[in-house]
Amino acid sequence: MAAREVEFAQVSFTAPGGHCILREISLRAAAGTTTALLGRSGSGKTTLLRAVNGLVRPTAGRVLVRGRDVAAMDGKALVSLRRGVGYVIQETGLFPHMTLARNVGISLDLAGTDKGEAAALCLEMLALVELDASMATRYPWQLSGGQRQRAGLARALAAEPSVLLMDEPFGALDPITRAEMQTMLRPLLKRLGVTTILVTHDLDEALYLADRVVLLEQGSVVAEMAADEVLASANPAMQAYVAATTRVRDTGPGAPGILREPA
Numbered sequence: 001m002a003a004r005e006v007e008f009a010q011v012s013f014t015a016p017g018g019h020c021i022l023r024e025i026s027l028r029a030a031a032g033t034t035t036a037l038l039g040r041s042g043s044g045k046t047t048l049l050r051a052v053n054g055l056v057r058p059t060a061g062r063v064l065v066r067g068r069d070v071a072a073m074d075g076k077a078l079v080s081l082r083r084g085v086g087y088v089i090q091e092t093g094l095f096p097h098m099t100l101a102r103n104v105g106i107s108l109d110l111a112g113t114d115k116g117e118a119a120a121l122c123l124e125m126l127a128l129v130e131l132d133a134s135m136a137t138r139y140p141w142q143l144s145g146g147q148r149q150r151a152g153l154a155r156a157l158a159a160e161p162s163v164l165l166m167d168e169p170f171g172a173l174d175p176i177t178r179a180e181m182q183t184m185l186r187p188l189l190k191r192l193g194v195t196t197i198l199v200t201h202d203l204d205e206a207l208y209l210a211d212r213v214v215l216l217e218q219g220s221v222v223a224e225m226a227a228d229e230v231l232a233s234a235n236p237a238m239q240a241y242v243a244a245t246t247r248v249r250d251t252g253p254g255a256p257g258i259l260r261e262p263a
């Protein structure tokens with residue numbers, strides 16, 4: 001069986017006010033696979049994702065990254081964990097006062113990488129996400145949204161993480177740029193063999209990028225399956241999600257491709 005890079009074991013999280021946000025979630029992400037977290041707004045996707053890098057501490061259960069319990073980690077161990085766990089968010093989190101080269105190189109600086117080597121690695125990272133080397137001297141505000149997302153991804157990958165967390169990374173992009181990003185990302189994730197957990201509201205994105213798909217409702221997992229099983233799934237929650245988010249779906253050869261209302 002493939003190694004389990006990330007494992008949630010009976011993870012619950014109750015916010016200080018008593019609001020139960022995650023309920024006994026048990027999931028496993030095998031090394032090198034991509035798992036998409038789907039679910040309506042407020043279902044707990046981001047909270048679950050942030051439990052992997054220790055930004056959220058479960059009130060019960062354990063989150064294991066490569067077999068190590070994140071909750072048991074102290075300051076130093078957490079810093080080292082986060083170095084191995086890339087984090088990409090919709091707002092990119094790029095530092096506005098730093099050029100792309102510095103933004104991308106920041107994890108290398110922190111790791112004490114030699115300056116010349118870091119500069120070469122930055123260019124390598126930009127090439128990896130298909131950004132021209134001339135972008136290295138630009139500031140984030142001198143880039144388009146799609147270029148900023150590529151830079152955010154380059155920064156996350158620079159530290160060679162074994163786990164990559166992506167929280168609606170392309171949510172703010174226009175459909176064409178979003179599709180370009182997905183096309184770039186899919187082979188890249190496979191090539192790097194990074195274990196990815198992706199939060200998305202976009203079913204097509206989940207089906208295109210992920211090996212496994214998990215559906216959350218009110219903090220509980222209500223469906224979990226291989227991506228290629230989703231459209232034909234007999235799981236009522238998954239069926240309802242697919243129906244509610246789909247207006248056009250090619251149902252095979254000769255499909256009319258016309259717009260239809262969700263059931």
Ligand SMILES: Nc1ncnc2c1ncn2[C@@H]1O[C@H](COP(=O)(O)OP(=O)(O)OP(=O)(O)O)[C@@H](O)[C@H]1O
Binds near residue numbers: 021039
């Ligand atoms: N630290 C916290 N304290 C209190 N409530 C919280 C906290 N973090 C999240 N919540 C609440 O937990 C619920 C789940 O939030 P979360 O951001 O995980 O959902 P989500 O599925 O990612 O939503 P979206 O798709 O809109 O980003 C929401 O009701 C949110 O208001």
